[in-house]
Amino acid sequence: MAKFREIFRGKSKYVTVRAEAEAESVKKKQQPSQPPKEVPDGLWTKCPQCGEMLYNKDLERNLYVCSKCGYHFRIGARERLAQLVDDLDTFVELDAGLVTTNPLDFPNYPEKLKADSEKTGLLDAVITGIGKINGIEVVLAVMDFHFMGGSMGSVVGERVTRAFERATELGLPVVTVSVSGGARMQEGIISLMQMEKTCAAVERHSRRGLLYISVLADPCMAGVFGSFASLGDINIAEPGATVGFAGQRVIEETIRRALPPALQKAETVFANGFVDRIVPRGQLKETIGKLLLWHVTERPLTPAEAPPGKEQGDAASQAEPDAAREGRGGKAAGEASGTAGGSESQGHGTRSTARQTRSQAKREGSSRGAAARPAERFVTVSSAGGTASPANGASRNGRHHGDTPA
Amino acid sequence: MANGVFEWEVPLVELEKRIEELRRFTHDEGIDFTEEIATLERKAEKLRREIYASMTPWQRVQMVRHSKRPTTLDYIGLIFDEFIELHGDRTFRDDPAIVGGIALLDGRPVTVVGPQKGRDTKENIRRNFGLPHPEGYRKAIRLMEQAEKFGRPIITLIDVVGAYPGIEAEERGQGVVIAESIRRMSFLRVPIISVITGEGGSGGALAIGVGNRLLMLENAWYSVISPEMCAQILWRDVKRAPEAAQSLRLTAKDLLELGVIDEVIPEPLGGAHRGPEEVAASIKAAILRHLSELDRLSPDELVEDRLARYRRIGAVAQASQA
The missing domain is CATH 4.10.860 (DNA Excision Repair, Uvrb; Chain A)
Structure with a gap:
């Protein structure tokens, strides 16, 4: 690192790289997302996989994916949300104030909670809420590994459960991003019971005919992989993520030999048939957006239907004022797919679908004005007793959604 | 020992x-x-x-690992009039670490499922020390769904250190199968009574432990993680397992206080191996008593009862300044 800096010392040019300072300022108004733990303060970060020195601004622009080898850095929940939702300002967080009561009086647990809370600015290891992805309203649950290893205790279990319950009431799809070492030891049996709670909530949501997309990021293990994270209608993993049930050391101690290095890599888990796709971070929003669209529309969608032509970034800047972020996302997608293999490339459908998403959003009256009041809307709907589904969900996908008999 | x-x-x-x-x-x-x-x-x-x-929690953990402690098949033999074991997951193989089948409880057909430890070294090797692979849980799901089809109550007898942590288990989707089992069991439209008879090791126990009633033998433990693994992870020292056993609050008495289980079934002084018949009779009496209560519920009510039972478990409060 020091040696590398040496090379650039005195070269004023690298300080002037901030050509996109304008675009940057748009983002600064939003809640600033914290850089991943792996990314130290300063200007440069060394990729832990290939050793490439990455300029932090470039790294952030590239969604914290190494531009050389495609290594996906671990990112916090806020950063992940910023990457996924259309506009963080209209994201409405749910149950933000929930905290655990330390049911077992587990030693040193409150101290640990306090420390991680200060470190991350979070009260526990998941953020849940309602936001929009490509104009489609969706309930999100995004975990943060930097808060006690993303472990699931009472608060994570309750927030995730309530997120699914809210989505069920509102007729909305759910997207979860699971980054977790598993159930939280410090809440013992209570943590274990959260596995049942979340699985049951997923199933109730599913029985209303609603879509659940589960994203497994690095790592997704044990009690979280063994509960709601596995149960997506569509399971998506990030490249290189560690995904599995038992921890490496436990397996090695049991079988008394070393684990095959790729056993719990997302690519192996994919090959074994437990996730639907490996999607690089640069394509994640686009993939999720497309899948969401295909589940909320009532009419046929074909690539030929939308007018051909414009780049996604251009379309975005016409439709939304804060398109700079999307433009960068689009660029990152290209870069990432270059390193992560062409098998996941989205082909010709990409642009036209992006257009359709937007026109769909417009047809449904999801203007920015409407989007700015999601909380109001959600209160209204939930008081209706959970049977109405006025949003982009159940009522629109052409099926009956009474309480399906078990 | x-x-x-x-x-x-x-x-x-x-x-x-x-x-x-x-x-x-x-x-x-x-x-x-x-x-x-x-x-x-x-x-x-x-x-x-x-x-x-x-007895300390750690002593109880050791006691339920006693080589003479009655196993699932021992209890099945003592509790039920008759038992026909059914095998296989219809996908991969029969996992000897989980047994299951149809049994007669005072003349009434019920489905029984549970992990099976070996009673000697040879059997332990054959049964993988009672540590199930994914196909074991798939067999359990299959038999439980069969019970639902025929309206039979389900009894699960649980004594398992955990789901097997091994290469093949991972390759065959241990985590996915456990999630799937929990999900399906939660919505079965027949009465389910689960009894932790010995060890209740984490997800491997929960996967077959989602009941309308959860009962526990006096010396049994049930936890998110074994005391040894907890000590290893938290303090990198397996010798501190006794301390972890204390902190995890994993005994039957603790779980009753925490509202996770419904009843503690007493054991003779010195543990179940000192009186298997007596313990089996107590388990049977408890099952019959709870079953007669559950028999009054409709299939819909049974599902609601079960979901509500777990839905309320959690220790959350509103942060004061949030």
Whole structure:
């Protein structure tokens, strides 16, 4: 690192790289997302996989994916949300104030909670809420590994459960991003019971005919992989993520030999048939957006239907004022797919679908004005007793959604 | 532990030996030691109560690992009139680490499922020490869904350190299968009673433990993680397992206080291996009692009852300043 800096010392040019300072300022108004733990303060970060020195601004622009080898850095929940939702300002967080009561009086647990809370600015290891992805309203649950290893205790279990319950009431799809070492030891049996709670909530949501997309990021293990994270209608993993049930050391101690290095890599888990796709971070929003669209529309969608032509970034800047972020996302997608293999490339459908998403959003009256009041809307709907589904969900996908008999 | 005796039991066992000797002496030699025996018996009884009433959580964990502790098949033999074991997951293979089938409970057909530890080394190897692979859980799901089809109540008897942590288990989707089992079990439209008879090791136990009623033998433990693994992860020192066992609050008494289980089924002093018939009779009585309550519920109500039972478990509050 020091040696590398040496090379650039005195070269004023690298300080002037901030050509996109304008675009940057748009983002600064939003809640600033914290850089991943792996990314130290300063200007440069060394990729832990290939050793490439990455300029932090470039790294952030590239969604914290190494531009050389495609290594996906671990990112916090806020950063992940910023990457996924259309506009963080209209994201409405749910149950933000929930905290655990330390049911077992587990030693040193409150101290640990306090420390991680200060470190991350979070009260526990998941953020849940309602936001929009490509104009489609969706309930999100995004975990943060930097808060006690993303472990699931009472608060994570309750927030995730309530997120699914809210989505069920509102007729909305759910997207979860699971980054977790598993159930939280410090809440013992209570943590274990959260596995049942979340699985049951997923199933109730599913029985209303609603879509659940589960994203497994690095790592997704044990009690979280063994509960709601596995149960997506569509399971998506990030490249290189560690995904599995038992921890490496436990397996090695049991079988008394070393684990095959790729056993719990997302690519192996994919090959074994437990996730639907490996999607690089640069394509994640686009993939999720497309899948969401295909589940909320009532009419046929074909690539030929939308007018051909414009780049996604251009379309975005016409439709939304804060398109700079999307433009960068689009660029990152290209870069990432270059390193992560062409098998996941989205082909010709990409642009036209992006257009359709937007026109769909417009047809449904999801203007920015409407989007700015999601909380109001959600209160209204939930008081209706959970049977109405006025949003982009159940009522629109052409099926009956009474309480399906078990 | 030596010869099936825990170190904390040694004074009692020695006393019991002396009483036994005096009895034999009285019988063989015709010398009357009745009074001495009575005195020693009183002393032994006092000691027994002292030792077993003050058992630490870690001692209980060790006790349920006793090689003579009744296994799932032992209990099945003692609780039910008859049992027909059914095999296989219809996808990959039959996992001997989980047994299941149809049994008669006082003449009533029920489905019984549970992990099966070996009773000796040879059987333990065959049964993988009662550590199930994904196909074991798939077999369990299959049999439980079969029970639902025919309206049979489901009894699960649980004694498992955990789902098997191995290469093939990972390759065949241990985590996904456990999630799937929890999800499906939660919505089955028949009564489910789960009894933790020994070890309740994390997701491997929960996967077959989603019941309308959860009962636990007095010395059984049920936790998110075994005390050894907890100590290893938190303090990188497996020798601190006794401390972890204390902190995890994993005993039947703890779980009753925490509202996770419905009833503690007593064991004889010294553990279930000192009176398997007595324990089996207590388990049977408890099952029958809870089943008669659940029989009054409709299939919809059974599902609601089960979901509500778990839905309320959690320790959350509103942050003061949030």
